[in-house]
Amino acid sequence: MKTTRYVHGYSGREARRLGDQADALADLLYEGTSYPEGSRVLEAGCGVGAQTVHLVARSPGARVTAVDVSEASLAQARARVAAACPGARVGWLRADLYDLPFGEGAFDHVFVCFVLEHLRDPCGALVALRRVLRPGGTLTVIEGDHGSAFFHPDSAHARAVIAHQVALQAAAGGDALIGRRLQPLLSDAGYARVAVVPRTVYADRARPVLAEAFTRDTFAAMVAAVRDDAVAAGLATPADWDRGIADLHRAAGQDGTFHYTFFKATAVNRPVSSRAGAGRGGPGRG
Template identity: 25%
Template sequence: MTQQKYLHGYQDIEQERLRHQAAVIEKPIYDFVDFSNHKELLEIGSGVGAQTEILLRRFPHLLITGVEYESKQIAKAEANLNQLGYSPPQVRFIQQDARFLELEKKFDAAFICWVLEHISDPIQVLKSMKPHLLPNAKVVITEVFNATFYTFPLIPAIMDYWKIYNNFQVQIGGDPQVGARLGDLLEASGYSNISLRSGGFHLDSRNPEDKKTVFAYWKGLMSSGAPALLEEGLITSEQIQAMQNAMDELAKKEDSVFYYRFIQATATA
């Protein structure tokens, strides 16, 4: 089956950005995740292992199986985790399409982070995953809600770029607002005990260093889509530079504000 286009690409710089991103946003996500009473975890869309690293550091007893479609990401994940001292059977990566999983065993936990936004039919992934989970297995999913992104002051160079970025994700079959739909998607896929929480950032003059860090992280996130947007003729190099310069200006501005919310769902199989 032809792979769906991926907004961020698989360049070396993007693979490293994913690891940096995971570290920056670790606390807002993982301070509300608890797999301490689970043993075998299935991670869908494990990518370069950026989230896998955090899961193993926080829950070192876990045995993790990561499923990833792209072979380049698996090679990078294996190298990253091996460098940190992790290897099979504690962690292993399998190349499969998450919409059509064929796994040898069942798991008592599952984790998905920043994946469903890139998939045209997320319900197909959730339904494909369910038969491979034990009864009452814990499922944690964290997803984007890009309509919530706001800065003060509002700068057209940033917001115009953001609109193009999100529209392209829709064009290639993704959903930059999928976080808002997690409750319905899980219910339609047959999961139960579904709960949702909103997490993210609201940074202003009270936390200047955190604000600088998150503006730099977000600039990298937005820039990661630039090669694809350029290739498609949707944006110019000048627009990319203007966005990046504006993000740098906001990071330095004392009274600037950064606001963004993601959605985290917890459910049972």
């Protein structure tokens, strides 16, 4: 699979951060997303199941199949869903998104959340997903864009650590700015009726729970987790890095504000008669 090295790591702390993020943003990101009873839904790149919990809870009658390239992450996902949604029927499978072991048109809907940013060839992955999505079926993609982060008090040190995280992810083959690219990516992959909407997170003293859960425990924690890699790469000194993280934490304080934009895209798989020539790449593209 043409993934990057997962720049955030696979620690227990990272699994908790992903859960905190999913819980804090569930209402914002899942608004308008639910699937009918009996519909076949593929969650592509389920990771530790942080999003699967919300997907299942909001579409209890859907037949969800969750796939990921990591067996260890799948084990955590099974446990998370079993604890949060007792009795939920989810199919779990270790699989490569570029070579999925399903027949053509096996699913009515595909859901992808915070996955494309970690792929070396996101367009190729989207083309591969079209193969298993029935004609007329829907695709939902949610991604962030670290370039949309701004905050008060402003801090050059805080902006620098965010830029260093973006650079590390790019060096590993990913794109932490991918949210702004969703429309052209889905169009180039051959999908029709592509629609992208921004979903903005804004936290200040009037939203203390969100400031803690997102600004501090999700975003700042995500950036803080790459400290050792950034220092080893010579991007920052330990002192400058720690100053930047401390300044991000100030944005979660009584006098702080924090803004970030996610992008949610929906699209439809073209009917078979419209597929010829659509898309610039396929599952085997390098």
